[in-house]
Amino acid sequence: MKLNDIPEYxxxxxxYDDIAYIIxxxxxxxxxxxxxxxxxxxxxxxxENVFEDKIADFFELLTTDKRFxxxxxxxxxxxxxxNPKVVVDDEDDEEDEILEDADExxxxxxxEEEENEDDIFYDTDVDDDLPDDDLEDxxxxxxDEEEANS
Numbered sequence: 001m002k003l004n005d006i007p008e009y010x011x012x013x014x015x016y017d018d019i020a021y022i023i024x025x026x027x028x029x030x031x032x033x034x035x036x037x038x039x040x041x042x043x044x045x046x047x048e049n050v051f052e053d054k055i056a057d058f059f060e061l062l063t064t065d066k067r068f069x070x071x072x073x074x075x076x077x078x079x080x081x082x083n084p085k086v087v088v089d090d091e092d093d094e095e096d097e098i099l100e101d102a103d104e105x106x107x108x109x110x111x112e113e114e115e116n117e118d119d120i121f122y123d124t125d126v127d128d129d130l131p132d133d134d135l136e137d138x139x140x141x142x143x144d145e146e147e148a149n150s
Contacts, residue, residue: 002026002053003043014042016054017061020068021078030075 003011003022011019019040024031033038039057041051060067062076069079 011044015061016058017065017068019043020058020062020076024068024076024078028081030071030077032074033062033076036076 020036023039037055068076070076
């Protein structure tokens with residue numbers, strides 16, 4: 001949708017950031033905030049004092065709107081026109097491999113006695129002190145029935 005194709009009554013109901021989005025989308029070039037807001041004010045036929053009064057609010061609007069991105073030297077553009085740079089750091093992978101190798105080496109150096117020491121808190125023996133039928137003498141008592149019987 002082009003800015004010139006939008007009726008004046010509809011433009012008046014639009015937010016500044018929506019108009020700025022249309023302008024940047026049409027132009028397909030980055031703009032300084034002053035130039036962009038001037039274009040918004042011209043589109044809305046606003047007086048010059050509005051530019052001076054609202055430029056700070058417009059800046060805040062652009063910084064909070066996820067559709068826009070601030071580039072180097074104070075230029076603004078649409079985020080969709082810029083792909084984020086993804087940097088893969090191979091150094092971390094090498095460090096992880098070194099740490100994994102060290103862990104494996106330490107594990108292989110453990111003697112059988114040391115491995116058994118780790119299991120001192122894990123009880124694998126079956127408890128022979130408990131009778132086979134623990135719940136044999138269990139009786140369920142309903143409190144309401146007990147009170148009614150009393």
